[in-house]
Amino acid sequence: MKVVSTAVEIQALARGYRDTGLTIGLVPTMGWFHQGHLALMKEAGNRADKVIVSLFVNPIQFGPDEDLDNYPHDLERDCKLAEEVGVDLLYAPNKEFMYPDGFSTTVHIAGLTSGLCGGDRPGHFDGVTTVVSKLFNQTLPHVAVFGEKDFQQLAVIRQLVRDLDFPIEIIGHPIVREKSGLAMSSRNSYLKKDEMNAALSLSKAIACAKRAAGEKQDISVQEIRKIVTDVILAHPECGIDYIEVVDKTTLQNCEVVNSDSMLVLAVKINKRIRLLDNSIIQGN
C-alpha cells in the first residue's frame, strides 16, 4: 500500500489506474479506523479494481466548539489496518494542501441539510460537500462507499452527485455494530467505561421501537418517539440532540410510520460525546 499526501500525486496515480482500464473505489474517512471503516474498504474492493482511502480530518466540517483538535488519530496504526484489508492507496493530505491561502469555494446543498445534524451543526454539511467534491476530483473514483451510520451525510452526498453529475456510483454500507449493539464510530474511543451503558441506550432504544412497531402495525410517530426518548433519558448521562422519524429519501418528518420511515437519533453523552444511530422502523 502506498501512502501519498498531495492532490497532484493522488490524481496522477488515479489517472494511471484509469488509463490502464482499472476501476477505482474511494472510501473517504477521517481516520482512526474501526471495523466499520474496514467494512467500507472491503466493500470498495468488491466493487472496484483499486481501492483508495482518504484520511483527512476536515476542519471546515467542524464547528468552533467541536472536537476537531481532539479527534483521535494514529496514522501508523491506520496504515497497518488499511493494508490488511487490501487498500491500494492511502491518501492523507495536510490541511494546507487542501485549503491553501485564498481558498474560497463552498458547495452547498439546500433542503436535506437544514434539519437533524445540519440543524445542530451549522455549516457542517457545507464542509462535507465541499471536501467530498475535492476528494472526488482528486481521486477520480468510479464508486465511493459511505457508511449508513451518517445517514443524513449519505443522503446529502447522493444529492450532490445527482445535482452536479459526478460520474460516480455512491454505495451506502449498513451500520457495523459492536456485539453489544453499539454502532461503531471513531468517537466511541472518547467513551469512559461508566458511560458505556448510556451509549448503548441508542441501539437499545431502536430495538425497542422496532419491537413495538412489529407488535402494533399502526404505531404513530409520537409513540415511537416516546419509546425511544424514555429508553434514552433513563440514563442521566444522555442529552438528546434529536429523535426523529423521517422519510429515508427526503429526510422530511414522517406523519405516519411506514416502510420508508427511518428512526434517526443523535444523543450527547455527558455533553461531550455526540453519538448517532439509525434504523428503518419496519423490517430488518
Add this chain to the structure above:
Amino acid sequence: MKVVSTAVEIQALARGYRDTGLTIGLVPTMGWFHQGHLALMKEAGNRADKVIVSLFVNPIQFGPDEDLDNYPHDLERDCKLAEEVGVDLLYAPNKEFMYPDGFSTTVHIAGLTSGLCGGDRPGHFDGVTTVVSKLFNQTLPHVAVFGEKDFQQLAVIRQLVRDLDFPIEIIGHPIVREKSGLAMSSRNSYLKKDEMNAALSLSKAIACAKRAAGEKQDISVQEIRKIVTDVILAHPECGIDYIEVVDKTTLQNCEVVNSDSMLVLAVKINKRIRLLDNSIIQGN
C-alpha cells in the same frame, strides 16, 4: 457533428473518447454563435483531439429582470457554424434535465465574485459556477476554453478549478473584436443601428486609456477612470455599471497602474443592453 441533449448521452460519449485515449476540449456557451465563440472552438480543437461545445442558456445565472426570455437563439444556425469549425459534439441539454425537481446544490465562490458583475448581478456567479461544475462532470474535458471578454467569469472559473481540484486545464482566449473594435458578444444582436456609436465607446475608451498610459508612465487610476468615463458618457445612451482598474488575478482595485492592471468596463446601452469590455492597460 453529433447533437445530444442529455447528460447520460454526453457523459457516455465523453467516456468513450477518454477510454480510447482521446483528449477532450470543452467550450461552454449560451449559443447564438459569433466569431468569438468560433475562435474558442478552434482553440479547443488545437488543444484536444475532440471538441465538445455545450449550448445552454443557463436560467440560474440570470436575475429576475434580465434577458433570459429574450436571449437570442437559433439551434440550426449554431449547429451549422459549429460543424464548420470542426466541433465533434454539440451538447444542448434542456432546462428540465439540467435542473430537475428537487435540484438543490449551489457552488459558491467568495471574494472574486463580490464586485464588478457580481455586484451588479447578485447570484449570477453562483449560477455560473454551478452550471460549469455540472458541465465539467458531464463532458469530462481535459481542457476548457473561456473567452476573456467575460474576464471576471474566467477568473472565477480558474478559482473553481483550483479550489475543487477539477482535473481540467482552463484556457483564456483573447477578446475577438469586430473591425470597428466592438468586442463580439451575442448581446450585440440587441443593438439597433443608432445605438452602434454608443456601443463602440467602450473599445474607444479603452484605446484612449491605453494611449494615455503609454504617454504618461505614472498615470493614476483616477486619471484612467476619468478618461474612460468621459469618452463613454459623451454618448447619452450609455449608463455606466462600472469602470474599474483591477489586478488581473485578484480583481481587487488597483491603487497604482502597473503591468498587472486591467481596465474593466460594464456599460448599459439605453438601459437595455449590458456590454462588457476589458484590456490590460500597459502593453498590447
